[in-house]
Amino acid sequence: MNRYITLIFSLLLVCFQGVALGSTVLEDKVFEHRFDNGLKLLVVERHDTPVVSAYITIGVGSVHETSETRGVAHLLEHMLFKGTKTLGTTDYSKEKPLLEEIERVGSQLDALRLQNGADPAELAALEKQLTDLQAEHKQYVVKDVFSNLYSENGGVGYNAFTSKDLTTYLISLPSNKLELWALIESDRMKNPVLREFYTERDVIREERRRSYDTNPARKHYESLVTNAFKVHPYRNPIIGWHSDIANLSPQKTRGFLEKYYAPVNTVIALVGDIRAADAVALVDRYFGDIAPGTPAPRVSAVEPVQKGEKRILEVFDAEPRLAIAWHKPTMPDKDDYAFDLIDQILGSGRTSRLYRSLVEEQKLATSVSVYGAPGSRYPNLFVIEGIPRHPHTVEELESAIYAELDKLKQELVEEEELTKVRNRLLTDQLRQLRSNSGLARLLTSYQSLAGDWRYVANYAVEIDKLSAEDLKQVANRYLTKSNRTVVVLQREDQTL
Amino acid sequence: MRYSRPVGVLSVFVAVLFLLAGCAAPLPSDPDQLQYPALEFQLPEVETLVLDNGIRLYLKEDRELPLVQITALIGAGGITTPKEKTGFADLFGSVWRTGGAGDRSPEELDEFLDHLAADLGAGMGPYTSQLDLSIRTQDLEQGVSVLADMLRRPKFASERLELARLQAQEQVRRQNDSPGAISRRLLMAALYPDSSLGYTPTHDTLASVSRQDMVDFQQRYFAPNELWMAVSGDFDRDTLMQLLQQKFGDWKQRQVPDQVMPTVARPKSGLIQVVTKDLPQTTVVIGDLGLTKDDPDQYAVRVFNYILGGGGFNSRMMREIRSNRGLAYSAYSYFQVGRRLPGPFVAGTETKNASVVPAVTLTREIMLELRDNPVDQDELQLAKESQINSFVFSFENTHSVVNQQMTLMFFGYPEDYLASYRDRIAAVTADDVQRVAKEYVDLSRQQIVLVGDPEEFRDELEQIGLPVTDVELDENPETAR
Numbered sequence: 014m015n016r017y018i019t020l021i022f023s024l025l026l027v028c029f030q031g032v033a034l035g036s037t038v039l040e041d042k043v044f045e046h047r048f049d050n051g052l053k054l055l056v057v058e059r060h061d062t063p064v065v066s067a068y069i070t071i072g073v074g075s076v077h078e079t080s081e082t083r084g085v086a087h088l089l090e091h092m093l094f095k096g097t098k099t100l101g102t103t104d105y106s107k108e109k110p111l112l113e114e115i116e117r118v119g120s121q122l123d124a125l126r127l128q129n130g131a132d133p134a135e136l137a138a139l140e141k142q143l144t145d146l147q148a149e150h151k152q153y154v155v156k157d158v159f160s161n162l163y164s165e166n167g168g169v170g171y172n173a174f175t176s177k178d179l180t181t182y183l184i185s186l187p188s189n190k191l192e193l194w195a196l197i198e199s200d201r202m203k204n205p206v207l208r209e210f211y212t213e214r215d216v217i218r219e220e221r222r223r224s225y226d227t228n229p230a231r232k233h234y235e236s237l238v239t240n241a242f243k244v245h246p247y248r249n250p251i252i253g254w255h256s257d258i259a260n261l262s263p264q265k266t267r268g269f270l271e272k273y274y275a276p277v278n279t280v281i282a283l284v285g286d287i288r289a290a291d292a293v294a295l296v297d298r299y300f301g302d303i304a305p306g307t308p309a310p311r312v313s314a315v316e317p318v319q320k321g322e323k324r325i326l327e328v329f330d331a332e333p334r335l336a337i338a339w340h341k342p343t344m345p346d347k348d349d350y351a352f353d354l355i356d357q358i359l360g361s362g363r364t365s366r367l368y369r370s371l372v373e374e375q376k377l378a379t380s381v382s383v384y385g386a387p388g389s390r391y392p393n394l395f396v397i398e399g400i401p402r403h404p405h406t407v408e409e410l411e412s413a414i415y416a417e418l419d420k421l422k423q424e425l426v427e428e429e430e431l432t433k434v435r436n437r438l439l440t441d442q443l444r445q446l447r448s449n450s451g452l453a454r455l456l457t458s459y460q461s462l463a464g465d466w467r468y469v470a471n472y473a474v475e476i477d478k479l480s481a482e483d484l485k486q487v488a489n490r491y492l493t494k495s496n497r498t499v500v501v502l503q504r505e506d507q508t509l
Numbered sequence: 510m511r512y513s514r515p516v517g518v519l520s521v522f523v524a525v526l527f528l529l530a531g532c533a534a535p536l537p538s539d540p541d542q543l544q545y546p547a548l549e550f551q552l553p554e555v556e557t558l559v560l561d562n563g564i565r566l567y568l569k570e571d572r573e574l575p576l577v578q579i580t581a582l583i584g585a586g587g588i589t590t591p592k593e594k595t596g597f598a599d600l601f602g603s604v605w606r607t608g609g610a611g612d613r614s615p616e617e618l619d620e621f622l623d624h625l626a627a628d629l630g631a632g633m634g635p636y637t638s639q640l641d642l643s644i645r646t647q648d649l650e651q652g653v654s655v656l657a658d659m660l661r662r663p664k665f666a667s668e669r670l671e672l673a674r675l676q677a678q679e680q681v682r683r684q685n686d687s688p689g690a691i692s693r694r695l696l697m698a699a700l701y702p703d704s705s706l707g708y709t710p711t712h713d714t715l716a717s718v719s720r721q722d723m724v725d726f727q728q729r730y731f732a733p734n735e736l737w738m739a740v741s742g743d744f745d746r747d748t749l750m751q752l753l754q755q756k757f758g759d760w761k762q763r764q765v766p767d768q769v770m771p772t773v774a775r776p777k778s779g780l781i782q783v784v785t786k787d788l789p790q791t792t793v794v795i796g797d798l799g800l801t802k803d804d805p806d807q808y809a810v811r812v813f814n815y816i817l818g819g820g821g822f823n824s825r826m827m828r829e830i831r832s833n834r835g836l837a838y839s840a841y842s843y844f845q846v847g848r849r850l851p852g853p854f855v856a857g858t859e860t861k862n863a864s865v866v867p868a869v870t871l872t873r874e875i876m877l878e879l880r881d882n883p884v885d886q887d888e889l890q891l892a893k894e895s896q897i898n899s900f901v902f903s904f905e906n907t908h909s910v911v912n913q914q915m916t917l918m919f920f921g922y923p924e925d926y927l928a929s930y931r932d933r934i935a936a937v938t939a940d941d942v943q944r945v946a947k948e949y950v951d952l953s954r955q956q957i958v959l960v961g962d963p964e965e966f967r968d969e970l971e972q973i974g975l976p977v978t979d980v981e982l983d984e985n986p987e988t989a990r
Contacts, residue, residue: 059573061571061907062550062901062904062905063548063549063550063901064901094822099538099539151833156822156832156833157822157823157827157828157832160821160823161823164820164823164891164894164895164899165891165894165895165898166545166894166898167894167895167897167898167899167900167901167902168899169902171821185905187548187550187898187899187901189545189546189548190545190898192543192545193540196536196537196538196540196543197540200538209832211835212832212833212834212835213835214835215835215836216831216832216835216837216838218861219790219835219836219837219859219860219861220838222788222789222790222859222861223790223837223838223839223859224838226788226790227687227688227788227790227792227859227961228687229686229687298536330686330786330787331685331686331687332682332686362619363619363623364619364620364623372676373672376675379676379679400679400683402675402676402679403679403682433623433624433626436624436626437623437626439626440576440626440645441626443574443575443576443645444576444628444643446574447574447576447906448905448906449905
């Protein structure tokens with residue numbers, strides 16, 4: 014439930030390219046239906062194997078948090094694994110008062126912990142009270158009931174992920190068991206119970222330690238995004254900082270749930286061995302009676318134009334790494350398409366410019382990667398990462414990267430190279446369509462982000478329209494010194 | 510950016526009322542009330558044939574997308590690599606892929622593949638060497654031609670070996686960046702002290718690998734009678750057969766020596782290795798030697814492992830360590846079923862430094878519980894049903910179907926392995942689970958690696974009851990043992 018955080022954008026980028034080529038393949042295959050409550054359903058029938066992949070995407074992510082609720086979108090995603098009023102409990106009517114008592118004591122404890130000079134004896138007493146209540150609560154809990162049900166019925170890949178823009182719940186099931194999915198997921202939307210809250214908060218702190226605090230690559234990425242944005246909520250880590258997580262409450266979590274988790278913000282994709290008409294009937298039966306809710310608002314914060322290079326040192330017990338980010342527009346801006354091509358020219362494959370120059374010829378780096386981040390609903394970043402090869406330094410690597418960018422700014426890309434990267438975009442897109450879950454992910458993501466999965470049907474056309482001159486202009490417009498953030502991760506301050 | 514149109518409140522009320530009025534049967538709220546149709550499912554057919562020169566082919570067409578995928582497997586790998594040449598297998602894979610083939614120089618081959626938007630991977634595992642190619646249907650001939658060049662006429666260009674070597678040496682310099690990587694490395698070294706499975710490359714072992722080693726390996730082991738190919742996707746069978754005949758037909762059979770497997774043995778005594786790294790969380794791995802695919806206990810082991818830590822949220826480790834106590838995000842166990850030699854049996858988690866000993870102790874208690882008491886029927890049922898009902902997912906992807914068939918045949922699995930798999934899982938009893946738990950749970954011989962800041966758990970370590978040793982990771986790290 015965390016790995017996707019950094020991957021999501023590069024994935025979306027690939028997906029985006031994917032549909033463009035496959036649009037002719039896809040246009041005939043995707044069946045769509047909008048229910049009266051605003052819920053959107055997309056179905057692709059594939060009858061070769063009796064399995065179905067089911068994705069539910071809520072168009073809500075960490076961008077919808079405030080400074081008081083950072084991390085809550087992700088925490089809520091965890092909490093929604095805990096069951097409902099009927100699933101996951103032995104007797105909800107008896108459990109409910111206990112849950113309220115746990116929340117009361119937990120909130121009291123959180124408040125006390127924030128006070129300067131809180132009485133240690135009082136803290137200890139409250140902690141004991143909470144522990145006792147949690148122990149008492151156990152008798153009513155049926156552990157991890159969704160996972161249990163899905164697994165027993167042959168489900169695989171049961172998971173969820175939260176990104177800056179979206180939250181997605183996914184499972185693949187043998188196709189005869191799809192009604193179980195409808196029952197569980199509609200109940201999850203209608204009657205969730207946020208049980209075992211304080212334990213799960215601890216789990217997320219361990220997740221933060223595991224995925225960021227002890228992982229140099231992820232720490233580096235987090236630092237890059239955090240420092241590149243000054244105002245826009247893209248700057249905030251999806252998982253939240255430790256003090257954010259420690260102060261999230263059941264009340265805040267419920268507030269986020271009630272505000273955003275609603276059919277108008279939801280897209281479902283079912284891909285596999287199911288008939289479209291049956292899918293509509295099933296979803297209608299289970300989800301059709303949910304009130305539509307209110308559309309999630311667009312984030313109002315606008316990132317100011319960056320006026321001057323930012324240079325950051327992130328100290329970590331690891332060998333040096335370099336990352337550079339430039340602000341850029343997002344889809345459907347024409348310049349965003351240009352960046353897809355630039356991304357390929359610079360960083361995709363062994364014949365890409367940065368690989369050839371920095372890895373093969375100059376042997377300055379062991380790897381270079383180029384991607385967009387950290388979301389795609391709002392203006393985002395173009396990122397180049399590199400790992401220097403000892404004894405070469407991050408400074409040498411950085412200069413060599415800028416030298417390649419200068420070529421892009423000064424010389425027109427040859428038509429042959431453009432053809433190569435367009436070819437690559439089109440073929441990689443086809444590869445995206447191979448698996449049921451890959452296709453379900455693509456459909457829900459683009460339906461949610463662009464408002465229509467068909468939005469990408471013209472992708473190949475748009476890419477074809479771009480000329481070498483366009484790429485040159487885009488490189489000159491955005492890949493400037495004052496628009497960039499440079500983050501070096503290394504052991505100590507030697508470089509900057 | 511467009512948004513979903515909100516639905517008017519009035520129309521929704523109408524819709525809800527209509528639904529409420531129109532629904533005769535109440536919606537089931539209990540999954541037990543659901544009745545499922547039977548799953549209609551047959552094992553997919555894979556065409557299997559052998560060419561005159563001994564090449565084995567596994568074919569399955571799938572016309573949905575204009576792509577073809579080919580896996581080529583050669584039945585020899587890096588298992589026999591001597592310690593002083595550790596790293597040979599990875600270098601071989603890298604230089605095989607990048608070193609040019611047939612008439613094409615390294616640069617020409619890279620350009621050629623990139624212009625076709627082809628994906629080509631090459632690698633060497635312990636027992637096999639493998640190529641994986643994904644190509645557009647229209648480029649099938651070029652693709653088969655490149656595969657034939659790679660298998661029959663690889664160049665292993667020196668400059669690409671030097672590049673791969675420099676990169677691998679940099680990887681050695683960076684091998685202590687991640688606590689997960691350190692813990693895996695030390696555990697494998699502890700479990701396989703005398704075989705290539707446990708060796709770690711160093712600057713010097715990498716320096717000692719030569720181009721001639723690669724040429725020798727290819728000449729020794731690559732032959733049509735050692736080649737297995739799985740092809741799936743949008744191809745015409747006759748065209749493919751003609752192409753294969755054209756590109757591989759004149760490759761002559763010859764006798765190829767067998768690789769002699771090293772012997773491995775269970776650890777005689779347990780040990781805790783502690784690596785100090787200034788981190789807020791400790792990575793914990795606990796390991797022992799597991800089993801091979803020839804072991805009749807493998808089905809019982811699958812069920813045992815599911816209940817221990819392989820079943821995600823349904824496993825005891827996840828339930829106790831994560832869900833009940835909040836000590837970790839991840840808690841897991843696995844048996845890597847060895848194709849030739851016993852694979853490792855590993856359990857692990859990551860937890861804040863202060864809770865390391867409770868987490869390790871809890872994991873070992875869960876193991877003992879499984880050894881000393883039979884599992885209850887519900888838990889057994891869940892573990893079995895999960896594996897039986899999810900079996901169909903082995904066949905979701907056409908290429909994995911052909912590739913799986915080829916791999917099973919190559920390693921000599923029983924003919925009915927797939928057909929009988931579900932029945933064999935279904936036959937596992939609580940006694941079987943306890944029997945394999947007794948076989949694989951011996952706390953006194955477990956190899957434990959802890960990577961983190963031991964200041965907060967040092968004093969409690971003796972509670973675990975195994976000897977403790979500190980492992981220093983120097984600037985240019987060598988393996989610990």
